[in-house]
Amino acid sequence: MEGSVLVVNCGSSSLKLALYENAEATIPTTEATAERLGTEQASLTVSGDLEFQTSGMMDHKAALTAFIDAASTQLKGLCGIGHRVVHGGESFIDSCVLNQSTISDLKKVSGLAPLHNPMNLMGIDLCGELLPEVPNVAVFDTAFHQTIPESTFLYGVPYHWYEEYGVRRYGFHGTSYRFVVGETARRLQQSPEDLNLIIAHLGNGCSACAIRQGKSVDTTMGLTPLEGLVMGTRSGDIDPGLIEFMSQTTETSLSELMTVLNRESGLLGLSGGLSNDMRTLLDAESDGNEAARRAIDAFCFRTARQLAALSTNFTHTDAVVFTGGIGEHSGVIRQRILAHWKNIPYRLNAAFNEANGNENGRISEQGTPLVMVVPTDEERMIAQDTYRLTSDHD
Numbered sequence: 001m002e003g004s005v006l007v008v009n010c011g012s013s014s015l016k017l018a019l020y021e022n023a024e025a026t027i028p029t030t031e032a033t034a035e036r037l038g039t040e041q042a043s044l045t046v047s048g049d050l051e052f053q054t055s056g057m058m059d060h061k062a063a064l065t066a067f068i069d070a071a072s073t074q075l076k077g078l079c080g081i082g083h084r085v086v087h088g089g090e091s092f093i094d095s096c097v098l099n100q101s102t103i104s105d106l107k108k109v110s111g112l113a114p115l116h117n118p119m120n121l122m123g124i125d126l127c128g129e130l131l132p133e134v135p136n137v138a139v140f141d142t143a144f145h146q147t148i149p150e151s152t153f154l155y156g157v158p159y160h161w162y163e164e165y166g167v168r169r170y171g172f173h174g175t176s177y178r179f180v181v182g183e184t185a186r187r188l189q190q191s192p193e194d195l196n197l198i199i200a201h202l203g204n205g206c207s208a209c210a211i212r213q214g215k216s217v218d219t220t221m222g223l224t225p226l227e228g229l230v231m232g233t234r235s236g237d238i239d240p241g242l243i244e245f246m247s248q249t250t251e252t253s254l255s256e257l258m259t260v261l262n263r264e265s266g267l268l269g270l271s272g273g274l275s276n277d278m279r280t281l282l283d284a285e286s287d288g289n290e291a292a293r294r295a296i297d298a299f300c301f302r303t304a305r306q307l308a309a310l311s312t313n314f315t316h317t318d319a320v321v322f323t324g325g326i327g328e329h330s331g332v333i334r335q336r337i338l339a340h341w342k343n344i345p346y347r348l349n350a351a352f353n354e355a356n357g358n359e360n361g362r363i364s365e366q367g368t369p370l371v372m373v374v375p376t377d378e379e380r381m382i383a384q385d386t387y388r389l390t391s392d393h394d
Contacts, residue, residue, distance in 0.1 A: 004020060004074070004079065005080045005081070005390075006019050006020075006081045007019075007028070007382045007383050008084070009083075009379075011119055014036075015033075016033050017032040018379045020383040026380060027380075028048065030048040030049045030071060032046040032067050032071075037063060038059050042063070044066055046071070052071075078134050080136070080390035082139055082385060082386030083120060083136060084175070084378070085117065085141070086113045086116035086120060086140075086172065087110070087172075088106070088138075088140035089166055092106075092109075092142070095137055095143065098135075098137065098138055109166070112170070112224075113224065113225075120138075124138070137386040139175055139386070140174065140175075144178045145169075145170060147215040148216055153169040153170075155167060155168065155169070167223060169222040171216065171219035171220075172221045172225045173201045174216070176201050176324070178381055179377050180321060180323050181195070181214060183377075184372065195213070195214060196210075196316060198211070198317055198321070199321045200303060202303070202322065202323075202324045202326040203324035203326055204232035204276060204277075205232070206230070206232075206236075210313040233265060234263075237302075238261070243261075267296075270294055270298050271284075271291045271292055271295040274289070274295075279330075296336070300337045304338070304339075307320065307337070318370065319370040320346070321372045322334055322363075323373070328375050329356060335348055344369055346364065346368065361373050
């Protein structure tokens, strides 16, 4: 389909936009980032074919309006708007064109992601208001994981919790995994259906996924994005009894404890508040900072343990794939994670690992189990889904 597509990622105090010129485009022609929205320090920066910057008090609507006004020429051929939506529950197993019915269904599952989905819905509403003639498409972080079997997604809690409240493992980063599976298959010149992969998406948010014959069969994030690996500020797996213990011991409310687990834990918490950024921690560790070493070691071991657990989903693994900000750019972290995975003889090629992969993304030595680095591109995946669905829609 001819025309451009706008990709929208609406957060609590941020708005990210990417404009793709056509269905074959691999990179956006124009990008925009609005930060600290709702405050006097808010800013909007537009780059690419259009260079534009403004700051001062603005909310999401003001930022989006400013972008639309500035990019009116670029937006003339707009044929669809693709929205990242964090949680689709069990209602959405694929991306979809939004209408009154699908938006109503989406609102029903918003309670599963109260920090994210209401903001995603706000972005959808704003685009409907400001660009009313353009169809909107929702692309769900959870949809790719709807192939996970019941034995894997159920928790060991009363079954009626699942039946009545939807309590189960959903998994996230699905749009990223979907892109990386396709790109890994392309690089290996194989069909996704012929591949068993373990993918580690490591950034400020971290998760890992087992892909069997091209489909997600297990993943580390759960009902919410808090479960699983140690992350930038999220705790990952903990003993649920810890919450009661800390509440009683410190007389802290559930709400306050959940804030700590989501925003003050992970690398930030383990490093004693030093940083949630792996680059900062690696620099500090090289200067002898013991707190940084402690956080990095815990991160690497917990990741290796989860990757090893995911490998129980198949008889053989065709490749371990690293993606995300840390996964794509930190050779030392990849090396340290694999060093903890002691029952598999992973051996990295030092030059390939330092370069973040050879021409095909391989970082392991020939003749040893395959390890790759494959950059993700969630915005491109959202754009491709939007083209596909708006073409069907027409």
